[in-house]
Amino acid sequence: xxxxxxxxxxxxxxxxxxxxxxxxxxxxxxxxxxxxxxxxxxxxxxxxxxxxxxxxxxxxxxxxxxxxxxxxxxxxxxxxxxxxxxxxxxxxxxxxxxxxxxxxxxxxxxxxxxxxxxxxxxxxxxxxxxxxxxxxxxxxxxxxxxxxxxxxxxxxxxxxxxxxxxxxxxxxxxxxxxxxxxxxxxxxxxxxxxxxxxxxxxxxxxxxxxxxxxxxxxxxxxxxxxxxxxxxxxxxxxxxxxxxx
Amino acid sequence: xxxxxxxxxxxxxxxxxxxxxxxxxxxxxxxxxxxxxxxxxxxxxxxxxxxxxxxxxxxxxxxxxxxxxxxxxxxxxxxxxxxxxxxxxxxxxxxxxxxxxxxxxxxxxxxxxxxxxxxxxxxxxxxxxxxxxxxxxxxxxxxxxxxxxxxxxxxxxxxxxxxxxxxxxxxxxxxxxxxxxxxxxxxxxxxxxxxxxxxxxxxxxxxxxxxxxxxxxxxxxxxxxxxxxxxxxxxxxxxxxxxxxxxxxxxxxxxxxxxxxxxxxxxxxxxxxxxxxxxxxxxxxxxxxxxxxxxxxxxxxxxxxxxxxxxxxxxxxxxxxxxxxxxxxxxxxxxxxxxxxxxxxxxxxxxxxxxxxxxxxxxxxxxxxxxxxxxxxxxxxxxxxxxxxxxxxxxxxxxxxxxxxxxxxxxxxxxxxxxxxxxxxxxxxxxxxxxxxxxxxxxxxxxxxxxxxxxxxxxxxxxxxxxxxxxxxxxxxxxxxxxxxxxxxxxxxxxxxxxxxxxxxxxxxxxxxxxxxxxxxxxxxxxxxxxxxxxxxxxxxxxxxxxxxxxxxxxxxxxxxxxxxxxxxxxxxxxxxxxxxxxxx
Ligand SMILES: Cc1cc2nc3c(=O)[nH]c(=O)nc-3n(C[C@H](O)[C@H](O)[C@H](O)COP(=O)(O)OP(=O)(O)OC[C@H]3O[C@@H](n4cnc5c(N)ncnc54)[C@H](O)[C@@H]3O)c2cc1C
Ligand code: SF4
Ligand code: FES
Numbered sequence: 001x002x003x004x005x006x007x008x009x010x011x012x013x014x015x016x017x018x019x020x021x022x023x024x025x026x027x028x029x030x031x032x033x034x035x036x037x038x039x040x041x042x043x044x045x046x047x048x049x050x051x052x053x054x055x056x057x058x059x060x061x062x063x064x065x066x067x068x069x070x071x072x073x074x075x076x077x078x079x080x081x082x083x084x085x086x087x088x089x090x091x092x093x094x095x096x097x098x099x100x101x102x103x104x105x106x107x108x109x110x111x112x113x114x115x116x117x118x119x120x121x122x123x124x125x126x127x128x129x130x131x132x133x134x135x136x137x138x139x140x141x142x143x144x145x146x147x148x149x150x151x152x153x154x155x156x157x158x159x160x161x162x163x164x165x166x167x168x169x170x171x172x173x174x175x176x177x178x179x180x181x182x183x184x185x186x187x188x189x190x191x192x193x194x195x196x197x198x199x200x201x202x203x204x205x206x207x208x209x210x211x212x213x214x215x216x217x218x219x220x221x222x223x224x225x226x227x228x229x230x231x232x233x234x235x236x237x238x239x240x241x242x243x244x245x
Numbered sequence: 246x247x248x249x250x251x252x253x254x255x256x257x258x259x260x261x262x263x264x265x266x267x268x269x270x271x272x273x274x275x276x277x278x279x280x281x282x283x284x285x286x287x288x289x290x291x292x293x294x295x296x297x298x299x300x301x302x303x304x305x306x307x308x309x310x311x312x313x314x315x316x317x318x319x320x321x322x323x324x325x326x327x328x329x330x331x332x333x334x335x336x337x338x339x340x341x342x343x344x345x346x347x348x349x350x351x352x353x354x355x356x357x358x359x360x361x362x363x364x365x366x367x368x369x370x371x372x373x374x375x376x377x378x379x380x381x382x383x384x385x386x387x388x389x390x391x392x393x394x395x396x397x398x399x400x401x402x403x404x405x406x407x408x409x410x411x412x413x414x415x416x417x418x419x420x421x422x423x424x425x426x427x428x429x430x431x432x433x434x435x436x437x438x439x440x441x442x443x444x445x446x447x448x449x450x451x452x453x454x455x456x457x458x459x460x461x462x463x464x465x466x467x468x469x470x471x472x473x474x475x476x477x478x479x480x481x482x483x484x485x486x487x488x489x490x491x492x493x494x495x496x497x498x499x500x501x502x503x504x505x506x507x508x509x510x511x512x513x514x515x516x517x518x519x520x521x522x523x524x525x526x527x528x529x530x531x532x533x534x535x536x537x538x539x540x541x542x543x544x545x546x547x548x549x550x551x552x553x554x555x556x557x558x559x560x561x562x563x564x565x566x567x568x569x570x571x572x573x574x575x576x577x578x579x580x581x582x583x584x585x586x587x588x589x590x591x592x593x594x595x596x597x598x599x600x601x602x603x604x605x606x607x608x609x610x611x612x613x614x615x616x617x618x619x620x621x622x623x624x625x626x627x628x629x630x631x632x633x634x635x636x637x638x639x640x641x642x643x644x645x646x647x648x649x650x651x652x653x654x655x656x657x658x659x660x661x662x663x664x665x666x667x668x669x670x671x672x673x674x675x676x677x678x679x680x681x682x683x684x685x686x687x688x689x690x691x692x693x694x695x696x697x698x699x700x701x702x703x704x705x706x707x708x709x710x711x712x713x714x715x716x717x718x719x720x721x722x723x724x725x726x727x728x729x730x731x732x733x734x735x736x737x738x739x740x741x742x743x744x745x746x747x748x749x750x751x752x753x754x755x756x757x758x759x760x761x762x763x764x765x766x767x768x769x770x771x772x773x774x775x776x777x778x779x780x781x782x783x784x785x786x787x788x789x790x791x792x793x794x795x796x797x798x799x800x801x802x803x804x805x806x807x808x809x810x811x812x813x814x815x816x817x818x819x820x821x822x823x824x825x826x827x828x829x830x
Contacts, residue, residue, distance in 0.1 A: 019426075037489055050691075053735045055742070058282075059455050060286050061291050063492075063573060065290055065380070065569070067286065068282060122395075123391060124349070125391070136348070137348065139355055140359050152383075189350065
């Protein structure tokens with residue numbers, strides 16, 4: 001099981017404190033021995049704790065469930081906890097996600113973006129039914145499954161980072177936004193019609209912004225079928241716009 | 246000094262904190278939630294397997310289930326350490342509270358009829374755990390957070406609460422460090438709720454997230470007025486995936502997975518004749534370690550382990566109901582659980598003990614403070630928590646603490662002396678940080694932490710003895726003493742992981758001492774607390790809860806004991822058919 005690489009890894013880590021006017025963006029280099037089960041997260045932890053205490057990065061669950069640790073590794077967005085060094089070359093460059101608000105070094109704030117997106121979409125169940133404590137809403141298993149599939153998004157921001165359109169248009173909802181809209185639109189418990197999403201989705205900031213470059217699909221750590229969700233949303237919206245149905 | 250005023254301030258944005266905030270908001274209070282991380286990153290999202298509630302939706306598999314059966318299972322699981330009035334309240338409210346989460350949008354798996362589906366779990370007499378595949382915590386947290394957003398409840402993240410503000414015996418808020426700017430902020434509140442989660446990172450091998458460091462327990466203990474209950478009751482989960490210690494849910498065994506030793510023998514039936522692989526976690530963890538001690542573990546580069554075998558379940562079941570388990574094993578250990586067995590070992594998982602509260606979640610010893618979730622000792626889990634009961638506790642305690650805190654906030658008004666109390670506490674914290682920054686480090690908090698956490702795993706783990714515990718206490722005292730030499734090499738206050746850790750390491754070592762001292766004093770075995778030198782449960786002397794109080798100027802706590810509340814079910818046999826583990830050679 002143990003994949004014993006006997007090699008030294010060179011980590012080049014982006015350093016910059018945007019709140020300090022004297023700070024100049026640069027890369028610091030650290031050398032660490034590779035080892036079985038070593039990951040980008042473990043490397044950053046070791047560097048911060050043993051070599052340079054001023055390094056700042058985000059980490060939480062360390063198991064691909066919270067989405068906090070997304071960074072660019074050798075130019076590609078990924079989760080630091082999930083990226084194992086055995087899959088990487090000897091020189092590894094770690095940079096922050098460029099799309100989001102930069103905090104320091106490789107940490108960014110994604111919370112603001114995701115909360116704004118959810119407020120725009122009113123990302124919660126809209127229903128006129130009162131709560132019945134004796135019986136839950138009935139929902140077919142076949143209707144639950146696709147909702148769950150979309151709900152698995154951990155808001156890591158990787159699909160947004162990987163999307164060229166998002167970088168050009170700051171209002172673009174991106175795959176994560178579209179996936180969230182889809183999650184509520186298909187949920188049999190949400191009474192909203194497609195038209196009620198029109199203002200957000202029937203525009204260049206919504207489904208008409210996507211140019212199908214598929215960066216999102218290639219990188220989503222939860223392997224959510226984003227283009228598929230997107231496709232369904234787009235088909236329904238086009239049909240609505242073109243035929244009125 | 247920046248002072249922000251709210252009726253209710255909630256420390257923690259996990260399930261317990263957010264559920265409390267929603268309730269307080271519903272009752273008309275102004276509410277603020279404070280969290281280290283963005284709310285949806287709180288560790289509740291990592292809960293996999295399910296949440297217990299007696300919906301009885303599974304036909305023959307859940308036939309006859311009701312709150313009473315859930316109550317009995319919980320008390321047996323707790324090894325009679327839980328307060329039965331609390332357990333009765335929670336188990337009877339469970340169906341309503343979980344249906345409310347469904348109403349808010351949680352995508353639970355469904356039965357044929359479209360009701361919430363339930364699965365089997367350890368230590369339960371019927372299929373009772375409602376689940377959303379193996380991502381239940383994530384689904385629940387997103388559902389509650391949607392409510393927080395819908396009501397536009399104020400939330401601050403990237404802040405670390407570093408002390409409570411007291412005016413006499415009344416808690417009037419807290420001081421928080423804005424982790425981005427490095428500024429201190431005072432929160433002035435009529436009611437304060439602590440919902441800051443567990444203490445997993447006291448142990449080097451744990452399924453918990455990086456920030457499960459017991460901050461809330463330390464905040465309360467540091468006031469010198471508040472007792473911590475049953476801190477020695479630490480749960481070790483049987484199936485931490487070796488060697489990265491990421492959890493593989495109990496749902497794996499609930500759905501038919503089995504444990505095997507090096508000879509591929511399904512050993513659990515040798516230890517728990519009635520419940521086998523689905524005995525409670527303490528029983529299964531001891532059995533696994535006994536196999537390893539007897540030389541029937543599998544040797545590996547990171548020490549010995551046993552196997553979790555899911556290969557007979559089939560790809561279909563694994564890819565739908567255990568999908569994240571499948572992905573975790575593949576991504577973090579390179580194992581395909583459809584065709585290969587996964588290496589597992591018991592590791593720290595859950596903190597049963599915590600800030601002692603009454604049945605309405607009021608913290609003992611002070612006024613104006615409430616606690617809920619894993620940080621609290623309410624006490625619904627006693628000496629062993631059943632799988633799926635923790636998610637239930639977070640939601641129930643969130644509801645009750647939010648209710649009590651908001652109702653009582655109405656009757657409180659700020660006193661003239663509050664301002665001075667806030668200023669005094671603020672000054673103390675400014676000075677504490679200034680001193681750290683002015684001192685060059687002779688010790689680093691990370692090195693002290695590693696030393697402590699390894700010691701806890703090795704000596705305060707599944708099998709405990711008086712000798713090992715005594716030695717652990719002595720060594721922890723030394724580590725605690727050395728923690729006074731802490732300083733910082735990084736001299737800024739904002740965005741400094743070094744400062745964040747330096748502000749909590751003393752508290753962490755204090756908690757480790759409380760756990761070890763409590764375990765040393767408890768000369769019996771109950772639930773997850775197993776003393777090889779006292780292998781039996783001793784109801785005559787120890788049907789009691791430990792309460793640890795801070796002693797002025799000393800590192801070791803003063804231990805006190807109180808009776809457990811027993812209403813319906815007197816102490817008896819747990820019903821797992823457990824044989825005591827063989828003594829160590
Ligand atoms: C891997 C795993 C799987 C699990 N699976 C299950 C399961 O299937 N069923 C079940 O019932 N239970 C399960 N549990 C247990 C359960 O998930 C937790 O006990 C529960 O979610 C804890 O919730 P909480 O709200 O108390 O705390 P958390 O969700 O841990 O939240 C704590 C909050 O407090 C904040 N905080 C902490 N310190 C500070 C501070 N100093 N200042 C400001 N904010 C602070 C954090 O930012 C966070 O928002 C599992 C646990 C783990 C680790
Ligand atoms: S859709 Fe995938 S890549 Fe995008 S934020 Fe969600 S989990 Fe991350
Ligand atoms: S730390 Fe949670 S996804 Fe990486």
